Amino acid sequence: MERLKSLFPESFVNLVRDTDKNREKKGEERMKILFDASASEVLAFAAEELTAYLDRMLKEPEGMAIQIRLRSDSSAFPAGGNDSFRVRICVDGEDGGEIVGNNDRSVLLAVYDYLQYLGCRFLMPLRTCEIVPHIGREHLAAAYDKQASYFHRGVCIEGADSFENIMDYIAWLPKVGFNSFFLQFKSPYAFLHRWYSHERNPYAQEELYTQEDAQRDMVLLEQAAKKRGLLVHKAGHGWTGEVLGYQTVSWDTGAEPDEEQYRHRMALIGGKRELFHGIPANTNLCYHSEDAVDAFAALVTKYARENPYMDYLHVWLADTYNNLCECADCSKTTLSDQYVELLNEIDRRLTQEGLDTRIVFLLYQELLWPPEVSRLDNPDRFVLMFAPISRTFERSYELDGADVELPQFRRNQITLPVNLAENMAFLKAWQKIFPGSGFVYDYPLGRAHYGDLGYVHIARVLHADIQKLGEMGLDGYISCQELRAAFPNALPNYVMGHVLFQKDCPVEELIKDYYQSCYGDDAQRVLNYLSRLSELSSCDYVNGKGPRRSADMAERMEKAVRCCEAFAETTMRHRSSDGAFESVYWEVLEYHRNYVVLFARTLMSLAEGEQERADREWEVMREYICSNEEKYQPYLDVYRVLEVTQNYTGLHRSKSE
Ligand SMILES: [Zn+2]
Incomplete structure (x- = not known):
């Protein structure tokens, strides 16, 4: 042991968690995972996971102990690169080598990747749906490097979810290569409440679930995400409702608390200022109203100040279309021009407060049309999010079609583009005026998947879509989706994670391997x-x-x-x-x-x-x-x-x- 100690800095601690009491009594140690004592909780968690899995995998104690170091070292990789890691494990002596990542999260991703290299399979977002093989010490050797193909690789919560569903999902994300999780709204109340109230299921007994419950659960969910180094995205819809005085954490209809007080902030439609179909989250504002813009920017700034741990803050408008303000001033411009001016105001306030919060802005519905005049003053603050919500899922993104001319923007009379070439034309038009980075926000497992009865088609569309992201000038993909989307199996989600990490991974082999792991000898059938x-x-x-x-x-x-x-x-x-x-x-x-x-x-x-x-x-x-x-x-x-x-x-x- 003395010789080994000298190999590592004094600050390295070791983690030994051997549950085999007999072996402990005999004083035999077969596995030590070493990491820097000053390292983050993410690295400590990576060590804990590696220890726990290897402990299950290694057969009876064989020979001498082996020690593996986990390190996070950005200087060992090209600067500014996506999640990257290096696995160098040898089995010849006590020094078992090391796993190094360019950041803490990459070390955890490397641990799970290495476990898959050793034969583990994380088939569904459930701990019970994992394959953890028994192996011999001689099988531990590995030497390879990986770098993620895209920066943004994540999932956004939708559907109806229990607290356990979300925790299981967060635990699964890094196991298949994802690095981001998005809890919509200011709290995920809507999704949890749908589950606990058992909306649409008369067989289940309704359980009480309050906004306070959601606040409490959100803290635990975000801790689970942070423990894994995941990038946390927050908010999105809901801002417009808040500007109108509603606490907006769902698409529920609003009681009308202060409607008179804020009526002037609402969009004027058909001569009236009122909630759009009674739903605050779906109601647009009169963005010409200085008071509405001031209130909006103040809310976003306050939220950014109060949530410093958040990695990306989404600032979106109402969640439906053809509901824009028809007042004389708003009618002179486009929604996108007004949106950009609002984002510039938010940027000015964040800068004033010294906050470097990254803001995600959304291209969908009316906002697909690029602004005619306005431009973002500080593009570095912003990340573009392209959401082709109305696209077809019969086919993958089409990039090689002739350039399509954008339809004219007609206030409150737009139709959404189904056609893939038209969707791409909108993206290209925005990219001409916004030089910054962006990602796709897409919906293969939110709605579309129910139409694919075998789940093989949607998995292949996903694969093809993700391969094209680079060509589209985008650096990743966030899937807005049901978390319970594993019917008949989780192949589409599994392919999504793996291909986002490695876009050139041989997908047919991945699919065959997935089926083999689930269905054994009858996999092909x-x-x-x-x-x-x-x-x-x-x-x-x-x-x-x-x-x-x-x-x-x-x-x-x-x-x-x-x-x-x-x-x-x-x-x-x-x-x-x-x-x-x-x-x-x-x-x-x-x-x-x-x-x-x-x-x-x-x-x-x-x-x-x-x-x-x-x-x-x-x-x-x-x-x-x-x-x-x-x-x-x-x-x-x-x-x-x-x-x-x-x-x-x-x-x-x-x-x-
Ligand atoms: Zn207006």
Whole structure:
């Protein structure tokens, strides 16, 4: 041990956590993870994780102890680079080598990457869905370097989520290469409240969940994110509601506390200043009103001052479109020009207070049209976020089409671009006037995925999209999505994390490996089956794009039902005589098979123009997933799929409901 000590600075401490009491008694140590005592909690956590996993993986004590150093050292990597690390592990002596990252988070990413190198697989955002193999000491050797392809690699919360769902998700993010997490609004109350109130599920007993509960939970969630070195994004929508005097942490309708006091700040639409459909988060302001701009900038500045740990602050306007102020002054300009002036005012105030908060501004809906006159005074403060919310998910981003001319901006009469080339044209137009960095904020696993019954198509679209980000002049991707999106499996999310980290990773191998890990010898058969379901389904149809009556869609859904029926034989082979499945992956696959039959029948009726029959079949599907939600809670977000099928697909509840 003396020889080893001399290898490391005095400040290095070691972490030994060996749960095998017998071995402790015998005084045998097989694993020590060393890290700088002055290091951050992120590095300490990385050491804890590496110790815990290796402890489970290594077989009986073999030979002498091995020591591995974890170090964060930016000088060992090119300056300003994305998350990077170096793994150098040897097994010849006691000095087991080191794992070095260009920042603390990179060390944790390296630890998880190394564990995958050793055979671990983090298949879903659940600790129970991990593969942790037993290996011998001789298998520990490794020598490789990695650098993330993109800077921004994250997920933004949507759907209905329990506290445990979110904690599990945060724990999973760095395991598959992500580095960012975004809790929308000033607290994630909306998403937690949806779960605890069991919105849309009559089988579950409503539980009380208050805004105070959300505040308390948010502190714990952010601690979990920070412990992993994740970049924390905050806020987004909600500012406009706050300017009008509402505490806006959801899309709920507002009681009208101080409406008269702030009525002059509201957008004038059709001659009236009032909440847009009663929802503060969806209400735009009269951005010509100096008082409204002053209140907005003051709120953002106060929030930035009070949340110094936050890495990115999102400043967005109302969450819907064709709701702009029609007053004479606002009508002389565009929303984007007014937005840029508002952002400049916020920047001036933050600068005055010495705050270096990075502000994320959003390109979507009316804001897709670039400003005509106004420009950001201090581009370094800002990060561009491009959100092609209305795009099709039938195909990946199209970059090689001829340049499309932007449609004219017409106040309160815009239609959103579905076409991918048009979406790209908006981005390019903004990039001409904004030289700073940016990322995509996209929705493959927020709505679109319910239209892909096999989850293979959406995984491939994601892969293709992410590969194109560099060409689009963007440095990353934040996925606005349901956190419970693992139905029939979490392949799309898994591919997203891995490809964002390494855009050239061989995706077909990744998919095969994922299926092999979940389904073993029948992996290829399952992949064929789910690929076929993907081919037959349509993200656009389920999301309300295109005519509801469609002979083609009806035929495809009929084939999907037959495809599921034929697959029953295979799932049954993985079920024992007492009804238990050999693994959770097979059990979820069988549950999914039954769901797809009910869903596809519903869609077939809808596509045949048989609305009433479709509504009745949808009710059967609802009964099935609501009554089973407790058992399959982490895999399918029942609230969200029902919200999408009602509000977008075009299915109706019976009048008695
Ligand atoms: Zn106005």
